[in-house]
Amino acid sequence: MIEMKLISKRCGIINPQSIQDFIKHDGFSVLERVIKNPDHQYLSEIEVSRLRGRGGAGFPVATKINAFAKETCDAKYIIMNADEGEPGNFKDKYLMEKDPFGLIEGMVLVAYLTQATHGYIYLRGEYLQARTLLENALDLARKEHYLGKNIRQSSYDFDIEIRMGAGSYVCGEEFALIESIEGKPGRTRVKPPFPTSVGLFGKPTLIQNVETFQTIPFIIDIGGSAYQKIGTKSSTGTKLISLSGNVLHKGVYEVPFGIPIRTVIDELGGGMEHNRKLKMVQLGGACGPIIPDYMLDMIIDFERFEEFDSKTGAGAIIVMDDRFSIFDILIRIVTFFEHESCGKCTPCREGHQQLRIILSRFVRKQAGIEDMIALESLARVMHQTSLCGLGQSSPTAIISTLRYFRDDYIDRLDHLG
Amino acid sequence: MIHEVLSRFPREETYLIEILRAIIDAHPSHVITEAQMKEVASYLNITQSKVSSTVSFYSLLSDTPKGKYVIQVCRDVPCYVSDSTSIVSTLESLLAIKIGQTTYDGLFTLEFVSCLGCCDHAPAMRINSTTYSDLTPTKVKAIIHGLREAKP
Numbered sequence: 001m002i003e004m005k006l007i008s009k010r011c012g013i014i015n016p017q018s019i020q021d022f023i024k025h026d027g028f029s030v031l032e033r034v035i036k037n038p039d040h041q042y043l044s045e046i047e048v049s050r051l052r053g054r055g056g057a058g059f060p061v062a063t064k065i066n067a068f069a070k071e072t073c074d075a076k077y078i079i080m081n082a083d084e085g086e087p088g089n090f091k092d093k094y095l096m097e098k099d100p101f102g103l104i105e106g107m108v109l110v111a112y113l114t115q116a117t118h119g120y121i122y123l124r125g126e127y128l129q130a131r132t133l134l135e136n137a138l139d140l141a142r143k144e145h146y147l148g149k150n151i152r153q154s155s156y157d158f159d160i161e162i163r164m165g166a167g168s169y170v171c172g173e174e175f176a177l178i179e180s181i182e183g184k185p186g187r188t189r190v191k192p193p194f195p196t197s198v199g200l201f202g203k204p205t206l207i208q209n210v211e212t213f214q215t216i217p218f219i220i221d222i223g224g225s226a227y228q229k230i231g232t233k234s235s236t237g238t239k240l241i242s243l244s245g246n247v248l249h250k251g252v253y254e255v256p257f258g259i260p261i262r263t264v265i266d267e268l269g270g271g272m273e274h275n276r277k278l279k280m281v282q283l284g285g286a287c288g289p290i291i292p293d294y295m296l297d298m299i300i301d302f303e304r305f306e307e308f309d310s311k312t313g314a315g316a317i318i319v320m321d322d323r324f325s326i327f328d329i330l331i332r333i334v335t336f337f338e339h340e341s342c343g344k345c346t347p348c349r350e351g352h353q354q355l356r357i358i359l360s361r362f363v364r365k366q367a368g369i370e371d372m373i374a375l376e377s378l379a380r381v382m383h384q385t386s387l388c389g390l391g392q393s394s395p396t397a398i399i400s401t402l403r404y405f406r407d408d409y410i411d412r413l414d415h416l417g
Numbered sequence: 418m419i420h421e422v423l424s425r426f427p428r429e430e431t432y433l434i435e436i437l438r439a440i441i442d443a444h445p446s447h448v449i450t451e452a453q454m455k456e457v458a459s460y461l462n463i464t465q466s467k468v469s470s471t472v473s474f475y476s477l478l479s480d481t482p483k484g485k486y487v488i489q490v491c492r493d494v495p496c497y498v499s500d501s502t503s504i505v506s507t508l509e510s511l512l513a514i515k516i517g518q519t520t521y522d523g524l525f526t527l528e529f530v531s532c533l534g535c536c537d538h539a540p541a542m543r544i545n546s547t548t549y550s551d552l553t554p555t556k557v558k559a560i561i562h563g564l565r566e567a568k569p
């Protein structure tokens with residue numbers, strides 16, 4: 001079996017509206033156990049597991065949680081980042097719609113271990129179905145005292161509120177998200193200080209991805225050393241993959257790290273639709289690299305992805321067949337980022353517009369060699385000088401195609417046509 | 418309408434976006450008017466320019482009126498490779514408008530939107546708060562026909 005359903009084991013099995021059903025499938029059992037035996041060093045289990053964040057950047061989770069746990073303040077906030085908005089990603093939506101109680105358990109557990117005072121779910125503005133299910137789950141969890149005052153007869157109080165975004169991709173970035181919950185346009189701030197010390201309303205704030213919260217109860221359950229045996233050395237555990245594009249079976253799959261990309265496409269995705277020929281695959285999401293067929297034996301692993309000088313991304317695999325040219329795709333990617341740029345810094349605000357103009361010359365076969373050089377240097381400048389992850393990672397697709405699809409560029413130069 | 422909406426929220430700035438969304442949802446033309454922004458600003462005791470800068474930042478908030486049905490077609494890559502362009506051209510010819518325009522009767526506005534998170538059921542679009550996926554031109558025709566029939 002290629003799939004390894006550990007954190008998604010309840011998805012599709014239970015009724016996401018029934019707390020009884022959730023409890024019957026081990027739901028809240030880890031939280032109960034932790035509250036009954038509060039003395040164990042649970043946070044060190046997370047450290048031993050070597051869990052890395054599942055929202056895109058792959059930052060070590062224990063480092064952040066430990067820093068946050070040490071903060072002493074009258075108010076400490078935990079935020080679940082459910083802003084999932086990068087084209088090709090839908091695995092957080094899947095978890096929220098299929099196992100909403102599981103996410104609540106994860107949040108309350110982390111909150112209890114770090115003594116947080118209040119929680120927020122920052123939910124993507126378009127995810128209305130997820131909102132309904134999460135609201136229902138929050139209500140039922142409150143009724144059964146898994147949330148609210150004196151959680152499961154302990155002296156610990158914690159509650160969670162939902163805040164919805166309003167259609168802005170950049171609000172998934174930590175500081176932009178904080179600004180948005182504070183009721184402002186989502187523009188990032190200069191770091192440090194980091195949110196774990198000065199975050200929402202100026203208080204210590206821990207922000208983690210949906211999938212990260214879903215994973216933590218599982219780690220506490222089996223123990224950190226058992227967890228780090230799953231996956232690879234640099235990337236422990238499993239990853240939810242959002243598989244889309246021209247494959248037969250699109251969807252969300254949970255696999256251990258270390259699986260080759262080709263295996264996901266062929267065995268889980270069932271290969272190409274209509275037996276067409278694969279042309280390229282974008283990894284991670286819109287800000288990830290685009291690679292050709294011959295590279296698909298590469299395994300899914302944080303370290304391997306860092307070779308592209310990019311972040312892992314949130315686990316999207318977008319498959320494209322040979323009816324499409326890289327320029328059709330790049331133009332759409334750049335248009336997305338141009339639209340989503342918050343406008344705070346020049347390289348990103350002006351850069352995407354310039355990228356689009358240059359790329360459109362390639363689309364029309366009117367590009368010159370100087371356009372290729374300009375494209376390359378502009379993409380690098382944006383990568384190096386943009387203020388936040390949006391402008392730093394958006395040129396990855398261009399940089400990777402200049403490397404792996406150089407002939408496609410040369411073909412479009414007009415003096416050769 | 419606006420007072421009823423405001424009364425559901427505490428007078429705290431952190432509810433600004435939730436309030437603006439609730440106003441848009443209640444408005445038949447999916448818009449927040451100048452007068453409403455003023456009311457919101459005074460309710461939360463913040464400046465009106467703060468409210469309007471928030472409205473202009475977020476794409477689900479708008480200060481220009483739209484049609485009764487706002488059709489938003491996903492323009493991102495997973496939908497594009499599943500032939501979203503034929504969905505756009507079907508809609509443009511059915512409604513006799515281009516992307517970005519509203520029909521003369523004020524019934525439909527046609528727009529592009531970023532990924533709706535339904536890439537495994539591409540191509541996708543949203544009409545007001547309902548998402549439609551696995552679209553084909555035939556399916557789109559039936560949906561538009563249904564909405565025209567539903568016209569009061």
Ligand SMILES: Cc1cc2nc3c(=O)[nH]c(=O)nc-3n(C[C@H](O)[C@H](O)[C@H](O)COP(=O)(O)O)c2cc1C
Pocket residue numbers: 052053054055056057058059061081082083084085086169170171172173174207208209210212388389390
């Ligand atoms: C432009 C931009 C958009 C982002 N969008 C998301 C998102 O939708 N969901 C998410 O979890 N992280 C997103 N991130 C990453 C977050 O900033 C942050 O690293 C993450 O929430 C941390 O959680 P994790 O360590 O559990 O992954 C985004 C980052 C950037 C720069």
Ligand code: SF4
Pocket residue numbers: 170188340341342343344345346348349386387388389390391392
């Ligand atoms: S990189 Fe782009 S999104 Fe990020 S702060 Fe600069 S302009 Fe805003």
Ligand code: FES
Pocket residue numbers: 087088089491492493494495496497531532533534535536539540541
């Ligand atoms: S790309 Fe269209 S729904 Fe994701």
